[in-house]
Amino acid sequence: MNRPHPTYRAAIIGLGFIGGGDQVSGDAIGGQQVSNLDGTHAEALSKNERVQLVAGSSRDAGRRERFTQRTGVKTYADWREMLDKERPAIVSVATYSPQHAEITIACAERGVRVIYCEKPIATRVVDAERMLAACEKAGALLVINHNRRFHAHHRRLRDEIARGLLGDLTSAALRWGNGRLGNVGTHLIDALCMLTGRKVEAVSATLDLSPKADCRGPDFHDPGGWGVMRLTGGLTATVDNSNYATGSALIILYGTKARATVGGTGIAIDFWDGRTDHWASQRGQSTSMDRAVAEIVEWLDGRGAFPYAAQDAVRTLEAIVAFHVSHARKAAWVELPPQGEDRHREVRSG
Numbered sequence: 156m157n158r159p160h161p162t163y164r165a166a167i168i169g170l171g172f173i174g175g176g177d178q179v180s181g182d183a184i185g186g187q188q189v190s191n192l193d194g195t196h197a198e199a200l201s202k203n204e205r206v207q208l209v210a211g212s213s214r215d216a217g218r219r220e221r222f223t224q225r226t227g228v229k230t231y232a233d234w235r236e237m238l239d240k241e242r243p244a245i246v247s248v249a250t251y252s253p254q255h256a257e258i259t260i261a262c263a264e265r266g267v268r269v270i271y272c273e274k275p276i277a278t279r280v281v282d283a284e285r286m287l288a289a290c291e292k293a294g295a296l297l298v299i300n301h302n303r304r305f306h307a308h309h310r311r312l313r314d315e316i317a318r319g320l321l322g323d324l325t326s327a328a329l330r331w332g333n334g335r336l337g338n339v340g341t342h343l344i345d346a347l348c349m350l351t352g353r354k355v356e357a358v359s360a361t362l363d364l365s366p367k368a369d370c371r372g373p374d375f376h377d378p379g380g381w382g383v384m385r386l387t388g389g390l391t392a393t394v395d396n397s398n399y400a401t402g403s404a405l406i407i408l409y410g411t412k413a414r415a416t417v418g419g420t421g422i423a424i425d426f427w428d429g430r431t432d433h434w435a436s437q438r439g440q441s442t443s444m445d446r447a448v449a450e451i452v453e454w455l456d457g458r459g460a461f462p463y464a465a466q467d468a469v470r471t472l473e474a475i476v477a478f479h480v481s482h483a484r485k486a487a488w489v490e491l492p493p494q495g496e497d498r499h500r501e502v503r504s505g
Contacts, residue, residue, distance in 0.1 A: 162207050163268075163455055165200045165245040168234040168258055170213035170222045173273060173300075174249025177218055184505075185370040193302050194444025196247035196271065197226060202445060205452045206245065212237045234258065238265050245451060248272040251371065251505050252337075256282035263293040269451050271298045275341045276468040280476055280498040283469045296454055296461055299468035302443040303346040305450070308422050308434050312415060313350050320424070321410025324351060327392035331404035334363060334379030337475050337504025340396060343406055344384075345471040346417070350408065353386040354470055358477035359488045360394070367398045369505070377504035382478055382486075394478075476500050 171180035172187060176195040181187040189195065200208045208226065212234040213219050219230035231237035238246070238261070246267045248258050256277050262270045270290065276299050277283040290297040303309045316324070329343045348354060360382025369375040379396035386392060406417040413426040424432040454461045470491070477489040480497050493500070 160205060160456070162205055163244040163452065164209050164241065165206050165247070166209060166237055166241055166243040167196050167200070167211040167247040167249060168213075168237070169247075169249035169251075169273075170197075170211045170215070170218040170230070171249065174247060175211060175213070175218060175222045176225065177221055179221065180218065192442075193306075194442030196249050196444070197222070199442065199444035199448045200245070200247065201226065203448045203452060206448065209243060210237050210241045235261065238262065238267070243267060244455065245269045245271060251375075252276075252278050253374075253503060256286050259286045259297065260289040263289040263295045263297075266293070267295060268455060269296045269298065271300065271447070271451065273300050274345075274468065275337050275472050275475065275502075275504055276465070277472060278501045278503055280469065280473055280493055280500075283472050284498075287465055287469065290465070296451070297465040298447060298451060298461065298463065299465055300444070300447070301342055301345040301349075301463075301468060301471070302447070303342060304349055304463045305443040305446040307446075308436070309346060309350065309417070311434070312417065312422055313352070316350060316408070316410075316415075317352060320413065321408060321415055322412030324388075324390055324408060324410050326409045327351070327386075327390065328395070328407040328409075329392060329405070330395045330400075330402070330407075332396070332400040332402045334367060334396065334398035334400075335377045335504065336362075336379055336396060336478055337377045337502045339404070340379075340394070341471055341475060341504075343404060344474050345468065347392060347406055348386070348467065348471065350406070350417070351386065351390060353388055353390055355384050355386055355474040355477075355491055357385040357488050357490045358474055358481050359383050359486050360478040360481040361486050362478065362482040363396075363398045365398050371505040375503050375505050377502070380478055380482065382481065384474060385488075472502075475504075476502055 212231045362380040382394045384392045403419040408415045416423045421435040
């Protein structure tokens with residue numbers, strides 16, 4: 156006799172733009188559109204038939220009211236009260252990054268089995284390491300929403316690169332607009348490591364300190380900049396991202412056989428023998444966040460290991476911190492992992 160599959164209770168802490176799909180919050184941070192997102196926590200959790208979204212928490216009364224109107228799900232002003240009363244198996248942490256460590260550790264200590272946390276993982280390396288340690292001690296799964304990790308085309312390119320599609324990798328380049336090394340660059344740096352299967356070993360960088368107000372308010376400072384990253388195996392990647400640059404985010408990977416350009420319209424492969432290939436982006440019914448939640452459910456079911464280790468997100472934060480440390484040292488090379496006081500340096504991205 157087949158037993159019915161369990162349903163996992165879920166809750167969200169942070170009911171703003173990415174957490175609750177709140178367009179008012181999107182308007183407040185520069186007019187960003189929920190419709191352009193590759194999923195939201197509320198949508199991805201609600202769409203999965205094995206997950207029951209039971210509650211949400213926000214300090215903002217307006218966000219709580221709008222969330223209940225959109226979803227019919229009850230809300231709490233205090234996330235601790237919500238955890239104690241609702242006892243969810245899955246908790247999405249969709250607050251600003253300075254709160255990630257406190258909330259994630261509290262979730263793990265209260266028996267939450269999966270913490271699905273927004274990026275960047277934290278603002279300091281020591282805090283990110285505390286998050287990992289708390290989850291490991293509790294046997295909880297920590298998932299960081301670097302959503303390119305769950306994108307079908309990115310996974311396909313990762314596998315094709317490993318099989319030699321581009322030949323031997325010779326260099327890479329990252330470019331995006333609007334500064335925000337910590338909040339936007341975290342996606343590209345993490346994706347670069349995923350696609351190449353390599354880790355950042357050292358950084359030499361200069362930050363763009365031209366005056367620009369952060370869209371999340373005066374408590375945050377997340378500049379862009381320029382730099383060079385050395386990855387394992389001797390691969391070099393350049394970073395070009397000034398505060399006032401425009402244009403879509405790009406990852407360009409160069410190899411002895413071909414070049415891959417990863418951007419908003421998909422992935423273009425240009426072979427040095429003249430052939431080309433293009434994998435067009437597909438905005439269908441399933442988002443990267445939908446796939447992340449489906450794989451969370453598989454892990455809860457005991458059907459295999461989760462495909463993205465949170466330790467990789469710590470390494471991405473280490474690279475971002477290294478940009479700031481290198482700038483303070485006049486673009487000197489900073490080896491990773493950071494040591495001493497550098498592990499406590501705070502990068503207050505959103």
